[in-house]
Amino acid sequence: MRHLLSTRDLDRETAVHILDVAEDMAEVATREVRKLPTLRDRTVVNLFFEDSTRTRTSFEVAAKRLSADLINFSAKGSSVSKGESLKDTAQTLAALGADAVVIRHSSSGAAQTLAESGWIDAAVLNAGDGTHEHPTQALLDAFTIRRRIHGAGSRGRDLDGVRVTIVGDILHSRVARSNVWLLATLGAGVRLVSPATLLPADLTGWPVTAGSDLDAAIAEGTDALMMLRIQGERMHAAYFPTTAEYSRHWGLTDERFARLAPDTMVMHPGPMNRGLEISARAADSAQSTVLEQVANGVSIRMAVLYLLVAGGAEAHA
Amino acid sequence: MSRNGIRVVGATLPDGRRTDLFVEDGRFVESLTDPASARHIDADGLQALPGLVDLHTHLREPGYEASETVLTGSRAAAIGGFTAVHAMANTSPVGDTAAVVEQVESLGRDHGYVTVRPIGAVTVGLAGERLSEIGGMATSRARVRVFSDDGFCVSDSLLMRRALEYVSTFGGVIAQHSQDPRLTVGAQMNEGALSAELGLAGWPAVAEESIIARDVLLADTVGARLHVCHLSTAGSVEVIRWAKARGIRVTAEVTPHHLLLTEELVRGYDPRFKVNPPLRRSEDVEALRTALADGTIDIVATDHAPHPVESKACAWDEASNGMVGLESALAVVQLAMVDTGLSGWADVARYLSETPARIGMLDGYDASFAAGSVAQFTLVDPTASRKFDVADLRGKGTNTPYAGRTLPGRVLATIHDGYPTVLDGELLDAEVVRKSAAGARA
Numbered sequence: 084m085r086h087l088l089s090t091r092d093l094d095r096e097t098a099v100h101i102l103d104v105a106e107d108m109a110e111v112a113t114r115e116v117r118k119l120p121t122l123r124d125r126t127v128v129n130l131f132f133e134d135s136t137r138t139r140t141s142f143e144v145a146a147k148r149l150s151a152d153l154i155n156f157s158a159k160g161s162s163v164s165k166g167e168s169l170k171d172t173a174q175t176l177a178a179l180g181a182d183a184v185v186i187r188h189s190s191s192g193a194a195q196t197l198a199e200s201g202w203i204d205a206a207v208l209n210a211g212d213g214t215h216e217h218p219t220q221a222l223l224d225a226f227t228i229r230r231r232i233h234g235a236g237s238r239g240r241d242l243d244g245v246r247v248t249i250v251g252d253i254l255h256s257r258v259a260r261s262n263v264w265l266l267a268t269l270g271a272g273v274r275l276v277s278p279a280t281l282l283p284a285d286l287t288g289w290p291v292t293a294g295s296d297l298d299a300a301i302a303e304g305t306d307a308l309m310m311l312r313i314q315g316e317r318m319h320a321a322y323f324p325t326t327a328e329y330s331r332h333w334g335l336t337d338e339r340f341a342r343l344a345p346d347t348m349v350m351h352p353g354p355m356n357r358g359l360e361i362s363a364r365a366a367d368s369a370q371s372t373v374l375e376q377v378a379n380g381v382s383i384r385m386a387v388l389y390l391l392v393a394g395g396a397e398a399h400a
Numbered sequence: 401m402s403r404n405g406i407r408v409v410g411a412t413l414p415d416g417r418r419t420d421l422f423v424e425d426g427r428f429v430e431s432l433t434d435p436a437s438a439r440h441i442d443a444d445g446l447q448a449l450p451g452l453v454d455l456h457t458h459l460r461e462p463g464y465e466a467s468e469t470v471l472t473g474s475r476a477a478a479i480g481g482f483t484a485v486h487a488m489a490n491t492s493p494v495g496d497t498a499a500v501v502e503q504v505e506s507l508g509r510d511h512g513y514v515t516v517r518p519i520g521a522v523t524v525g526l527a528g529e530r531l532s533e534i535g536g537m538a539t540s541r542a543r544v545r546v547f548s549d550d551g552f553c554v555s556d557s558l559l560m561r562r563a564l565e566y567v568s569t570f571g572g573v574i575a576q577h578s579q580d581p582r583l584t585v586g587a588q589m590n591e592g593a594l595s596a597e598l599g600l601a602g603w604p605a606v607a608e609e610s611i612i613a614r615d616v617l618l619a620d621t622v623g624a625r626l627h628v629c630h631l632s633t634a635g636s637v638e639v640i641r642w643a644k645a646r647g648i649r650v651t652a653e654v655t656p657h658h659l660l661l662t663e664e665l666v667r668g669y670d671p672r673f674k675v676n677p678p679l680r681r682s683e684d685v686e687a688l689r690t691a692l693a694d695g696t697i698d699i700v701a702t703d704h705a706p707h708p709v710e711s712k713a714c715a716w717d718e719a720s721n722g723m724v725g726l727e728s729a730l731a732v733v734q735l736a737m738v739d740t741g742l743s744g745w746a747d748v749a750r751y752l753s754e755t756p757a758r759i760g761m762l763d764g765y766d767a768s769f770a771a772g773s774v775a776q777f778t779l780v781d782p783t784a785s786r787k788f789d790v791a792d793l794r795g796k797g798t799n800t801p802y803a804g805r806t807l808p809g810r811v812l813a814t815i816h817d818g819y820p821t822v823l824d825g826e827l828l829d830a831e832v833v834r835k836s837a838a839g840a841r842a
Contacts, residue, residue, distance in 0.1 A: 192669030
């Protein structure tokens with residue numbers, strides 16, 4: 084694996100391997116000395132063209148636990164002209180000797196452009212590109228689901244037969260896209276639920292079933308219910324009339340939460356709009372995996388950095 | 401005294417006849433008065449075509465000379481076999497006054513590679529709010545006949561109605577960029593399964609088709625002519641077909657790239673493939689080819705849109721729309737239409753020369769190769785094949801989607817107003833062409 088740009092091009096074997104390495108990394112976190120020397124003298128750059136404290140911090144913690152030198156390069160609001168900035172910044176980072184670039188960008192495809200442009204020779208890790216993909220989020224979600232289901236026996240397992248329902252703004256969600264491909268590759272059955280306005284107009288080729296009835300999805304049963312963050316501003320572009328109406332039809336309200344099977348996981352990539360797409364009770368319940376997702380995010384990002392930068396050649400400590 | 405004679409030996413005309421061609425004093429003649437001094441061009445095996453006429457070119461001057469100038473764009477046109485181009489109005493200042501269009505026209509005349517016919521803006525500053533001085537441009541030295549806000553759609557229905565009516569007063573035509581702006585906010589590529597996968601905002605076919613449908617009905621209502629720029633969908637073809645069957649005076653164009661390339665190329669997020677309207681599905685490409693072959697689509701026009709390198713060396717949604725097309729247009733048409741058996745060379749002559757000249761009301765292209773007509777023609781080696789490359793371009797733009805692709809055919813000579821602009825497959829020097837042009841005017 085040279086770069087991690089999307090989950091669409093991950094095969095099952097590679098995906099399971101990443102999850103297994105992440106298990107090793109999670110184990111390290113439980114030790115007294117939580118740092119590995121693996122990436123000593125390697126330089127990892129966090130290149131964020133878009134604000135994201137959570138993802139940036141998660142990568143920062145992951146890189147530090149692997150003893151990498153970390154540079155936080157916030158390119159947002161840079162005075163460089165918009166069109167030229169990605170190229171210029173990439174060449175600057177190449178000159179600085181970056182071994183890996185973790186990129187977050189508002190443009191779909193920016194990570195791939197960076198990886199294939201020839202502007203820089205570093206490993207490129209997509210930390211979210213526009214409305215395209217966010218592969219480490221999907222990996223940490225899959226990791227979280229696998230751990231909840233298989234616990235200590237997770238290693239080597241996929242998600243065969245697991246039913247996952249993703250609810251909300253699919254159209255604009257890179258989290259949804261990455262999850263659709265990865266979960267399907269791992270054998271899970273994926274169902275999308277959203278108003279028709281927030282579903283892509285054409286889902287040909289997507290390994291999913293799609294609909295707009297959340298209650299029906301709950302009645303049929305699901306092992307994990309993944310609630311996506313909804314942006315209230317969408318109502319101004321006529322995607323839905325009001326946040327209250329959205330919440331009534333597609334929110335995980337207390338009432339809907341009560342109808343879930345007791346072992347249905349409630350997932351959310353964060354940050355949550357409590358009271359909009361998810362009720363406080365659901366978010367704070369034992370079924371909620373929200374905080375596990377955050378902790379697992381560090382393990383996944385350690386695993387990916389390790390595999391990309393150290394090439395996975397060196398046995399883990 | 402030399403009469404700038406040219407003798408072309410053994411050329412194949414669009415109708416398949418093999419003949420010699422004679423040019424003297426800028427016009428085709430039956431025989432040369434001074435054969436000894438005439439320039440001899442061996443056209444054995446070459447296809448002669450009337451000088452190509454592009455109804456949709458962006459020359460960028462004035463205002464964006466870093467992208468293209470009238471001179472560099474004219475050179476790109478000549479090497480592509482063109483003898484006339486229509487320059488879109490989205491310059492800075494916008495071509496919405498007589499002064500601007502006269503400047504562009506006279507630059508073209510002085511450089512002399514091709515006839516440059518400015519297109520006037522429909523609305524002041526292309527802002528879509530009030531009509532520009534259409535009459536002033538029509539009666540200026542530039543004699544503007546085509547009006548377009550290209551790049552923007554005249555989306556206001558009332559303004560479009562008035563524009564159609566007002567332009568008809570001067571015998572002109574509105575060339576509409578059909579794109580409902582509200583249906584394409586932030587649009588990045590064709591809307592469909594691929595845009596969903598790539599996470600790029602979709603440009604739905606209905607945004608084009610609904611405007612065309614409205615416009616043909618408006619044209620019918622007021623009895624005016626309408627020209628539809630760069631049609632890109634199968635649905636648009638159906639609307640045009642319906643309109644023509646009803647007798648509505650509409651003409652339509654398609655670009656070379658929409659005849660060959662599909663949205664699959666967007667998969668790599670390479671901004672060379674970013675264009676407006678966007679590349680569509682292969683079903684659309686098929687429908688466009690069929691429609692061009694059966695005459696539903698009247699012409700091919702390049703939408704030659706040069707951009708500086710930095711406008712394409714960036715992330716997809718930050719990149720500019722557009723591709724250069726003058727140098728490659730004929731080769732792409734040969735590949736998509738001739739080599740597939742959909743068209744013969746007489747068809748190519750019709751949709752790349754005669755009909756665009758008629759729509760643009762450009763004189764001298766209705767009796768190609770006939771004695772007495774101004775000599776505008778190009779000689780093509782249809783058996784040539786080359787791996788197209790940026791080095792094959794002659795304009796300033798390098799944003800060609802064909803770099804690395806094998807394209808058929810090669811323009812070996814272009815004769816404009818009776819003098820050569822291209823010989824032996826290469827442009828003549830700018831100073832030489834300028835002098836030839838001055839001589840032809842004298």
